[in-house]
Amino acid sequence: MELSTAIADVKKYDSKVDEALVEAIFKSLRPVHGNKDAMLVGCSDPSELTTVKRNFLMKKLGMEDSPELDAAVKETCETMKDVRMKGRITFYYLLTKKFGKESAYS
Numbered sequence: 001m002e003l004s005t006a007i008a009d010v011k012k013y014d015s016k017v018d019e020a021l022v023e024a025i026f027k028s029l030r031p032v033h034g035n036k037d038a039m040l041v042g043c044s045d046p047s048e049l050t051t052v053k054r055n056f057l058m059k060k061l062g063m064e065d066s067p068e069l070d071a072a073v074k075e076t077c078e079t080m081k082d083v084r085m086k087g088r089i090t091f092y093y094l095l096t097k098k099f100g101k102e103s104a105y106s
Contacts (some may be wrong), residue, residue: 001033006089013079013094013099025092028060032088041091043077055093056060061101072098 003026010017032038042048052073057063076094080086096102 001038001089009087009090010093013090014097018093018097018102021096021102021105022089022093025089025094025096028105029088029092038063039088041077041086041088043080043086049073049077052091052095057095057099061096061099061104063099063101 003023006026007017007019009023010022029039041052049070052060053065053069057072058065063069072095076091076098077086079094080091096104
């Protein structure tokens with residue numbers, strides 16, 4: 001995936017996209033760019049949603065485990081429901097913005 005593609009995808013959900021944030025998330029996911037499956041979030045897979053919560057929200061963004069995290073992941077799935085293959089960069093961007101955790105990429 002190219003950075004410009006990631007930015008275009010995020011623009012579907014945020015018309016005032018923070019391109020620097022998209023780029024930071026893009027760079028942080030560089031090790032998995034070649035793995036198409038790893039670049040997608042499967043909202044129908046409970047273990048995938050747990051991974052997003054634990055590895056992204058808790059580890060990367062430094063949040064404490066709470067029902068709010070589960071609700072935010074499900075809300076993001078709902079926001080992106082029209083897209084079968086949900087891009088991880090966009091998914092992480094939406095969660096980062098929701099919680100105001102942009103500083104995790106500074």
